[in-house]
Amino acid sequence: MRNQPVIRVQQVSQRFNTASGEFLALDNVSFDIHQGETLSLIGHSGCGKSTLLNLIAGLTLPSSGGLLCNNREIAGPGPERAVVFQNHSLLPWLSTYENVALAVRQVFRGEMNKSEMHEWIMHNLELVQMAHAHNKRPGEISGGMKQRVGIARALAMKPEVLLMDEPFGALDALTRTHLQDAVMAIQQRLNTTIVLITHDVDEAVLLSDRVLMMTNGPAATVGEIMRVDLPRPRSRVALADDSHYQQCRQQVLQFLYEKQPKAA
Known part of the structure; x- marks a missing residue:
């Protein structure tokens, strides 16, 4: 370190x-x-x-x-340098999968084929335990789940920071605790x-x-x-x-x- x-x-x-x-x-x-x-x-x-x-x-x-x-x-x-804001900033008309895909296409266009992009998007949704909800739109999931998708979108850019x-900050105490644990686990896994x-x-x-x-x-x-x-x-x-x-x-x-x- x-x-x-x-x-x-x-x-x-x-x-x-x-x-x-x-x-x-x-x-x-x-x-x-x-x-x-x-x-x-x-x-x-x-x-x-x-x-x-x-x-x-x-x-x-x-x-x-x-x-x-x-x-x-x-x-x-x-x-x-990827940013996760207090407001998840997801586009409400897109699914969780498509919200992550936006970032992946922007960063890796020309570097990944369609199959590789799909695998990478699903991999990052799995990291935050949101692969099961990949077809749901932001309005169909909880605040904590939205924030998980925001983290997945940031991680999908392969940021150094x-x-x-x-x-x-805007989440209830129990959801906040679960997300803190998720961030610690991701940091340990990805460094x-x-x-x-x-x-x-x-x-x-x-x-x-x-x-x-x-x-x-x-x-x-x-x-x-x-x-x-x-x-x-x-x-x-x-x-x-x-x-x-x-x-x-x-x-x-x-x-x-x-x-x-x-x-x-």
Whole structure:
């Protein structure tokens, strides 16, 4: 895991022009993301987590500083960086199969024949346990199932980095738990690099190799980076009484609610 970083964020600042003047969202943010690790971004609302994820995705460009993916400048979106949003963003008139097929055709047109594309689409639906619903449209499946399809679509692009912007935030607690377990299993199987935005301290500690804690905005920056040295695969039941898990959890809580008290 401690090989050449796959993503480098170097002295990045982001400013926006508003009706009341210039707004500095991010100020001099620097960190690396290594191959095969899961890095969580956590902080109070308005600390620039989504802004930072959009910069890594190439959806926006920084006001100053730079971002690299495999030592190449991130100058726009690319299939090596797939995004899973809180909203599944599935096209409602297409089946789950066809929603995944859209991404596969876009990335692998000319590289796979029709049979190979079909096998690859079904393989990724199977990874998220949605192959049985490949003919169903989004309106016919639950919120958790929609999100599974969104993850399958992202994985089908064979990304080096999977960017997840609060992908479980709108789900009920039980569905959220099942999807967290699914993401951990997929990461273990594929060794995918994951960047995850979350507001949930337990989720951050459970899923991550490192937790990056953002200071309050405006002018948010990296406050602390905590390593989570818990063996994998991880069991939430076993970790409930684990002293190191509790210590990590407490460290994040102290940062959020003592070092970075939320404004009233």
